[in-house]
Amino acid sequence: EVQVVESGGGLVQPGGSLRLSCAGSGFPFSDHYLDWIRQAPGKGLEWVARSRDRTRGHTIEYAASVAGRFIISRDNSQNSVYLQMSSLKTEDTAVYYCTRSTYGSGNFDSWGQGTLVTVSS
């Protein structure tokens, strides 16, 4: 069974940092795209960052709202993808979802349960 499971959320002060983790299982991790998508409380979905698959060199994309502050990385030996978040703002408060995609088959076919990040003083 394909699964992605997030961890690492919590309460952090504005300007602080936090690292989210996502562990994948049930699929060949390096052969898939991994993305982070977030949802502010009571709001819609916002794509945040992408790490492409091995064939495409694990290249990366970011939303403008997080570029320069967030870094996505992956460790295929650990079947994990990470989101290092720095210079956090109150508007970064959201549930952060880890998702899997497969090249040529649309996007975000599997989602984790999400992890809540609250940025507040």
Place this chain on the structure above:
Amino acid sequence: DIQMTQSPSSLSASVGDRVTITCRASQGIGDDLGWYQQKPGKAPKRLVYTASILQSGVPSRFSGSGYGTHFTLTISSLQPEDLATYYCLQHSRYPYTFGQGTKLEIK
């Protein structure tokens, strides 16, 4: 950025009704569109990809259509478990963008 506009924003329908949700893109995206269902308190789930391909395991009462800038998600016979918010997503150009969501309520 490509703007995705869904209509309606909310909708109330009865069990057995045919329901249609529309998504319009601010520029042409071919068939690079997906539909997602989010039940209250849960993570989203993919229903349709490439505009019209039904995700494995999704009931056949769901269907998607469209190309370019105009897309629809149709539920042919609404069921109580379809209570959810539905989102479209364009993945033609970065940044990928979602519609604002359509909240579906059961009368």
